Amino acid sequence: MSAVKRGPDTAASRLSRLLALVPWLSAHEGVTIDEAAAHFGVTPDQLQNDLWLLICTGRPGHQHGDLVDIQFWDEDGRITVVDAQTLDRPLRLSPDEAASLLVALRVLAQVPGPHDRAALAGATSKLEAAAGEALSAADGVSVAVSTARDPEVSAAVTSGLAEGRALHLTYVGALDERTERVVDPMRVLTLDGRTYLEAWCRRAEAVRTFRLDRIEAAVVLEEPAVVPDDAAPVDLGAGALRPEGAPVTLALAPEVSWIAEEHPVESVRDLGDGRLEVVMPVADERWLVRLLLRMGPSVTVLDRPDLAERVQDEARRALAGYSDRA
Amino acid sequence: MSQKDRTERLLNLLFALMASSRPVPKHVLRDAIEAYKDSPSEEAFERMFERDKDELRSMGVPVETVEGADGVGGIEGYRVAADDYALPAVDFTADELAVLGLAARVWEQASLGPAAQRAVQKLEALGSGAVVDGPVGIETRIATAEPSFPVLLEAVRTRRSVRFDYRKPGDDAPEAREVQPWGVASRRGHWYLVGHDVARGAARVFRLSRVVGAAQAHGEPGAYDVPEGVDVVGMIAESAPRPGSSTATIRVAEGRANGLRRRATSVTPDGGSDVLEVPFSDDEAMAADVVGLGAAAVVLAPESLRSAVVRRLRLAAGEGAA
Numbered sequence: 054m055s056a057v058k059r060g061p062d063t064a065a066s067r068l069s070r071l072l073a074l075v076p077w078l079s080a081h082e083g084v085t086i087d088e089a090a091a092h093f094g095v096t097p098d099q100l101q102n103d104l105w106l107l108i109c110t111g112r113p114g115h116q117h118g119d120l121v122d123i124q125f126w127d128e129d130g131r132i133t134v135v136d137a138q139t140l141d142r143p144l145r146l147s148p149d150e151a152a153s154l155l156v157a158l159r160v161l162a163q164v165p166g167p168h169d170r171a172a173l174a175g176a177t178s179k180l181e182a183a184a185g186e187a188l189s190a191a192d193g194v195s196v197a198v199s200t201a202r203d204p205e206v207s208a209a210v211t212s213g214l215a216e217g218r219a220l221h222l223t224y225v226g227a228l229d230e231r232t233e234r235v236v237d238p239m240r241v242l243t244l245d246g247r248t249y250l251e252a253w254c255r256r257a258e259a260v261r262t263f264r265l266d267r268i269e270a271a272v273v274l275e276e277p278a279v280v281p282d283d284a285a286p287v288d289l290g291a292g293a294l295r296p297e298g299a300p301v302t303l304a305l306a307p308e309v310s311w312i313a314e315e316h317p318v319e320s321v322r323d324l325g326d327g328r329l330e331v332v333m334p335v336a337d338e339r340w341l342v343r344l345l346l347r348m349g350p351s352v353t354v355l356d357r358p359d360l361a362e363r364v365q366d367e368a369r370r371a372l373a374g375y376s377d378r379a
Numbered sequence: 380m381s382q383k384d385r386t387e388r389l390l391n392l393l394f395a396l397m398a399s400s401r402p403v404p405k406h407v408l409r410d411a412i413e414a415y416k417d418s419p420s421e422e423a424f425e426r427m428f429e430r431d432k433d434e435l436r437s438m439g440v441p442v443e444t445v446e447g448a449d450g451v452g453g454i455e456g457y458r459v460a461a462d463d464y465a466l467p468a469v470d471f472t473a474d475e476l477a478v479l480g481l482a483a484r485v486w487e488q489a490s491l492g493p494a495a496q497r498a499v500q501k502l503e504a505l506g507s508g509a510v511v512d513g514p515v516g517i518e519t520r521i522a523t524a525e526p527s528f529p530v531l532l533e534a535v536r537t538r539r540s541v542r543f544d545y546r547k548p549g550d551d552a553p554e555a556r557e558v559q560p561w562g563v564a565s566r567r568g569h570w571y572l573v574g575h576d577v578a579r580g581a582a583r584v585f586r587l588s589r590v591v592g593a594a595q596a597h598g599e600p601g602a603y604d605v606p607e608g609v610d611v612v613g614m615i616a617e618s619a620p621r622p623g624s625s626t627a628t629i630r631v632a633e634g635r636a637n638g639l640r641r642r643a644t645s646v647t648p649d650g651g652s653d654v655l656e657v658p659f660s661d662d663e664a665m666a667a668d669v670v671g672l673g674a675a676a677v678v679l680a681p682e683s684l685r686s687a688v689v690r691r692l693r694l695a696a697g698e699g700a701a
Contacts, residue, residue, distance in 0.1 A: 064385035065434055066493065071390065073500040080506030092509075093500065106383065110390045112398045113411035139397040142465035143504035147439030148536050149491060149529075150498035157485035157495065157519070161478070166517035168481060172474035176482075183469045187439065193535035195564040196521060197612045202641075214516045225637040229672070243519035246568025269637075289487075289520055310548045314569075314588050327551065347671030349691050367673040368695035374630075374677035375689050 062099075070095075071103055075140040078123065078132055085130040101125070104132070111138050146183065148190030155180055155191035164200055164248050165207035165265070166241040167215040200248040201265040209271035210250050213238040219278045220252070223270040224263055228339055231269070236261070237278035239286060251287055253280045260284050296336035301360070305329045306351040312344075330355065342367060388414040392431050393440060397464065402445035402456030432457070440464065470507045480510045481517065489523040525570055525587040527594040528563070534594075535560045538601050540577070543594035545585060553591040558583070559603040562611035573611045575603070584618040623660020627669075628679040630654050635675040639668070654679070662687045670695065 070093055077092070078084065090100040104125050111120035122135035158177045161168060181188055201207040213220045220238055225231050236252035239260070243249075247264055254261040300319055305312055307327045319332040335341045338360065345352055345364045354360050391412045395403060409415040409424055418424040436442050441463040447453040471479065483499045486492040499510045527543065534541045541560055544553035560574040561582075570587040572594075630652050631639060640646060643655040659665040666687035669676050678685045 062382065064382050064389060065438055066497070067382065067386045068389050069438055069497050070500065071386070073497075073504040076504040076506070077500075080504065092503075102383075106387055106390070110387060111394055113391075113395045138394065139461060139464075143501040144464060145439055145441075145466040146498055146501060147437070147494070149494035149532070150439065150501070152532065153486050153491040153495035154479065154482050154498050156491075157482035157521070158478070160485060160519055160521065161482060161517075164517070164519060167515075168478060168517050169474050172472065172478045176471060176475035176478045179469045179471060179475070180479075183467045185467070190532065190536045193560075193562050194532060195562060195612050197564070197566045198519075199567055229635055229637050229675075231634045231637060238516075240515070241517045244568075245522065246565060289518055307548060307550070314586075343671045343673070346673055346695055347667045349667070349670070349694055364695055365697050368670075368692045368697075370674040371670070371677075372689070372692045372696055374674060375685070375692075 062095075067103070069144075071107055072140060072144045074103060075107065075121070075123075075134065075137050076143045079134045079137055079141060082133065083131045086125060086132060087130060089132060145185060146187045148187045151180070151184035151187035152190040152194055155184065155188070156194050156196055159191075160196050160198060160243065163198055164241060164243050165211045167211060196246075198243050198246050198248055199266050200243075201268060203268075203270075206265060206268045206271045209273050210238065210241060210265065210268075213271070213273050213278065214241065216273070217278050219274040219276050220250075221272040221274055222250075222263060222268055225267045225269060228337060229343075232256070235274065236263070237280045239280055239284070241265075242287065242289070244289070253278075253284050260286065262287060296334050298334050298336040300332045301335050301341060301357055302330060302332050302355040304353040304355055305331060309348050309351040312348070312352070338363075346371075384414065388412065388427075389431055389434060393435060393459065396442060396457055396459040397461060399458070400460070402443070402458045404456040405454070407456070466501055466505065469502070469505060471502070473508060476508050476510050477512075480512050481519070483510060484512075485519050485521055486523075487520065489521055490528050491523065521565065522568075523570065525590065526592070527572075527587055527590050528570065530594045530596060531560055531563050531572055531587075534596050535563055538603055538605070539599065540597045540602055541572075541594045542597045544591040546589050546591050548589075556585070557597065558585065561605045561609050563587075564611045564615055566612060566615050571611075571615045573609075573614050582614065584615050623658060625659055625681065625684075627657045627659055627665060627681065627684050628654060629657060629669065630677045630679055631672070632675040636672050639672070639676065659684075666691055 074089070074093065078089065086097050086100055090097040093100065104123055107121045108123055109120070113119070121138050121140065123132060124135060125132045155177065158173060158180070162173055162177070184191065201210070209220060212218070219235055221233070221235050223231065223233055234254055234256040236250070236254050238250060238252045240251045241248060242251050242262065247266070249262040249264055250268070251260065251262050296317065304324060305328060310329050313321050313329055313331045316333060319334060322330045324330050341360060342363050345354065345360070346367060392408065395408055395411050405428065408428065415424050415427065418427055432442055440459060443458050443460065445455045445458060447455040479499065479502065483495045486495050503509055531541060540557055542555065542557050545556045546553035557577040558572065558574040559577065560572055562573050564571050564573065572585045572587060574583065575581070576583040626644070629639060630649070632652055636655070639655055639657055643657045645656040647654045662684050665684055669678055669688050670691045678688050
């Protein structure tokens with residue numbers, strides 16, 4: 054599991070590793086120090102230190118036969134557990150540990166994708182049984198993510214990915230425009246509670262993410278999906294799916310301060326009069342014009358007088374629709 | 380005290396607690412473990428021992444406190460039963476291990492990430508195989524940026540009250556709350572706490588991003604019961620504004636106003652545009668949605684909604700309040 058980022062090596066995290074190390078070594082007779090270090094995501098030196106620490110511990114008295122006995126000094130670097138004392142089995146899962154995997158499995162069950170449903174159900178029920186009392190921690194945490202509205206869209210996305218075929222999408226983006234496009238599916242992504250299809254868009258000739266709840270229709274095409282070699286998947290580490298665009302500075306009245314919670318913002322500052330000043334990246338200014346119209350005087354643009362004019366123009370055009378009875 | 384020394388001390392304590400099926404008295408532990416023997420005073424030893432015991436418990440080690448038979452509430456000693464200690468044997472298939480690999484990545488960079496990593500180490504130590512990086516073509520991430528998250532998770536599990544300062548949008552200052560947590564839940568990417576608000580004597584939903592600072596556990600564990608069959612996610616959904624009993628008739632441009640179209644109960648084409656029937660509850664909230672669409676949407680009825688929209692548009696057009 055080298056993909057998982059590791060925290061600092063505290064006494065608790067090191068002890069946790071030691072308690073897993075002994076049964077793991079017992080189950081992998083003759084494994085080398087390098088292999089064991091790679092498995093636990095530590096350096097070979099750290100692993101040797103762990104082994105030295107282990108063989109100095111054991112039942113009180115520390116007489117011959119009381120201590121953990123692991124041999125690891127042969128030239129071939131192989132490790133043999135001679136006496137694991139009472140550490141021959143891994144420690145049961147703590148509440149947090151049980152919750153982390155079970156809640157994650159339950160989220161995976163909500164999203165469409167090429168993952169094996171039978172394996173998901175199997176892993177979940179086995180883990181629930183093994184968790185024992187720690188299961189209650191998992192039941193205290195619920196995660197509901199939004200996904201496709203239409204089960205046919207879910208099914209099409211799943212088979213497009215599983216069978217490697219292109220999809221024809223009818224999509225309504227953030228700008229309220231309905232578009233038709235052919236895409237080559239790459240991944241299903243769930244981020245910030247929403248589920249997206251990441252795909253190579255043949256129309257934009259770029260990688261795009263499509264919110265599943267905004268895909269109105271998806272049809273699996275006969276032709277195979279062909280993702281260009283240089284198509285770069287979304288980097289999930291770096292503030293994924295943040296809009297790219299010039300930042301705009303807004304003042305938010307207290308009743309609309311939730312805007313700073315709902316949208317990615319670069320900074321938030323208290324203006325002292327109850328209002329918040331937020332700096333927000335805006336990918337498409339038409340989106341911001343719509344937001345400003347919606348929110349009326351509760352939101353003020355501080356640094357872009359031209360945007361305020363566009364809002365006025367759009368409001369005048371909209372008023373014309375009411376001139377018959379106004 | 381170095382990390383190595385503390386790790387060694389905890390490990391020796393664990394061995395001592397598992398060495399016998401009889402509870403081990405505290406003074407025996409002090410004599411048996413070098414670091415305890417060397418502690419300068421009885422008080423220093425007590426502090427060290429309490430901290431170590433808590434640390435083992437937080438890792439999931441079932442340290443049992445056995446009360447004395449003398450009936451005066453004294454503690455005879457402590458023990459860890461081997462059967463309670465060990466993770467039950469589970470045999471995962473290769474496909475299940477792959478799904479677990481996928482699950483372990485879900486909390487990457489979130490507060491439960493290290494816990495997921497430890498869980499995987501334990502499962503792999505059972506010997507049924509390695510948790511591999513899961514299937515490609517799907518990635519799921521759950522973020523937990525809120526500092527209260529670990530405190531609340533623990534409080535829900537141990538049935539312990541929490542106190543925090545809570546600031547609702549539009550409030551000038553945060554307000555102190557005391558809540559008996561029933562559950563923590565995420566909906567549409569936002570974390571919530573659902574529980575019994577002690578001062579208000581009723582169930583409430585709190586958004587974690589509105590908690591000022593971090594929540595603090597308060598009082599004894601096991602202080603309350605969670606009502607039978609409580610649906611935490613359902614309560615959060617219900618606390619959000621819902622479509623109401625009024626119906627708006629709105630003319631929208633072709634292919635536009637797709638958000639309204641999804642909410643509409645009927646769509647009738649009418650000479651190049653469409654007329655929608657959309658349920659709503661609040662004139663002002665609905666007017667805001669319509670005004671956001673600019674010239675692409677015109678309210679035909681009811682009159683109250685129509686005038687709310689016109690008033691907002693005049694304001695936005697710089698014509699002053701109507």
